[in-house]
Amino acid sequence: MSASPTMSEQWLSTLQNSGYRLTGPRRVIVEIMAACERALGPLELFDLGRKEQPGLGLVTVYRTLEKMEELGLVQRVHQPNGCHMYLPAARGHQHLIICQQCGKAEYFEGEDMEAFFNQVAGEHGFTLREHWLQLFGLCANCK
Amino acid sequence: MSASPTMSEQWLSTLQNSGYRLTGPRRVIVEIMAACERALGPLELFDLGRKEQPGLGLVTVYRTLEKMEELGLVQRVHQPNGCHMYLPAARGHQHLIICQQCGKAEYFEGEDMEAFFNQVAGEHGFTLREHWLQLFGLCANCK
DNA sequence: TGTATAATTGAAAAAGATTTTCATTATCAA
DNA sequence: TTGATAATGAAAATCTTTTTCAATTATACA
Known part of the structure; x- marks a missing residue:
């Protein structure tokens, strides 16, 4: 079909x-x-x-x-x-916002964030290998 | 003393x-x-x-x-x-960069980030309750 | 279309981290 | 000092995830 x-x-x-x-x-x-x-x-x-x-x-x-x-x-x-x-x-690695109640998840992007993370790492003398950004909350239905 | x-x-x-x-x-x-x-x-x-x-x-x-x-x-x-x-x-909730080798951790701040997170949540109809931002990498000593 | 072989499977056991239970011990307010 | 009760440590229980292993199955190839 x-x-x-x-x-x-x-x-x-x-x-x-x-x-x-x-x-x-x-x-x-x-x-x-x-x-x-x-x-x-x-x-x-x-x-x-x-x-x-x-x-x-x-x-x-x-x-x-x-x-x-x-x-x-x-x-x-x-x-x-x-x-x-x-x-x-x-679509590859993305950042998440997840509902603590029902598990519903949506993706969001922050184009400039990756650059920012690399800059932060550099300032601290670190080489960045992984990053986590997760937001938790209640979705429209659950609140 | x-x-x-x-x-x-x-x-x-x-x-x-x-x-x-x-x-x-x-x-x-x-x-x-x-x-x-x-x-x-x-x-x-x-x-x-x-x-x-x-x-x-x-x-x-x-x-x-x-x-x-x-x-x-x-x-x-x-x-x-x-x-x-x-x-x-x-100093309260802060964001972290952690060495995957030795566990060394440093804090960093992103003043405008919290506002950004709230905005993202709002755009998706979510009420934000918690956020995680952690960077992982190698510190100056370990790399 | 068989057939050999190597990947895959599910059950059971093992491994780890964390939590609960419980009898004993120790803190601290009166 | 004493009594109520919070805190402790050992052992057992939980829970998720991983490993082991013998049996099964997909797939390449004859």
Whole structure:
């Protein structure tokens, strides 16, 4: 029906082109994540995945998330409690604002921010290797 | 010797004024954290503390850190692996640049950044409640 | 279309960090 | 000093994430 490949088809191709095999469990996980509008934890993803793929193992969820992150398909969200959630990484590294209630996430950009971060690092004698910027709050629906 | 109260004396007063008792283990933990120049993990703090207070328990370290954070004396540092480290929160909430090698941390300010974050949140219909900005890299010594 | 091989899988166990439980000990107000 | 109660440390419990391992499966190639 759709002329252009769907997001999950693109992701599956990326996995395959990177030398990973396409398997049932992997397809299911990729499909859920590619269509996801909010941050999901591994366990949530596992529960959703089991509906499609009853035998799915939690370990496979972790392993697939790891690969998707490595390929830049998915972005890790760090939570205050130390656990992680995952979001589609639509357009490379972006900054996030996340609803503390429902997990809804939106992306925002700050063009000049990266330059600013590099400048700050330089002023302190540091070489910058990674940066995190996450905003937490309540979305329009939850407040 | 010192006319003005030391940092750790100030912290101990804060604890006491907040209704917490002053105990040996607590004093040791406070003294280490108040004098600390780099981010420490609970286990590191525990090891350092045991040198002063051999019977010290790891649980007490966690509980004391919790109280110090609650009182704004200490700031939690979120690590990529999900574990936490702690730093003196010298002047309220500040942004951090942390050495991935040695844990050395420096603070920086971005006066206009808080305003920017609020604006971003507003544009997305969010009410901002918390923000994280952490830079990771290598310090002058480690690179 | 088989077939070999190497990647992938899921269960169970292990590893770590953090929290809870609980009996004992210590602080501090009266 | 004493009594109420906060704080302590050990052990056990939780929870997330990782590792191990034998069985299964995708894929390249004959």
